[in-house]
Amino acid sequence: MTRRSPTFTIADLYLAFRQAKTALYFEKRGVGLLELAAYEQELPKNLKKLQHRGADIAE
Numbered sequence: 001m002t003r004r005s006p007t008f009t010i011a012d013l014y015l016a017f018r019q020a021k022t023a024l025y026f027e028k029r030g031v032g033l034l035e036l037a038a039y040e041q042e043l044p045k046n047l048k049k050l051q052h053r054g055a056d057i058a059e
Helices: 010-028 033-041 043-058
Strands: none
């Protein structure tokens, strides 16, 4: 039986991004938030790229 990797929706990735951003803020006292802010500037484009990378890995 072949196990298929799950595909993530943009909504899934957005939620994961928000959770990671919040966790990083509270656990590291803001370390890395500038990088997250830069990533967030083009969040829709970055999440689509991430979604495609995940699909490529799943194949």
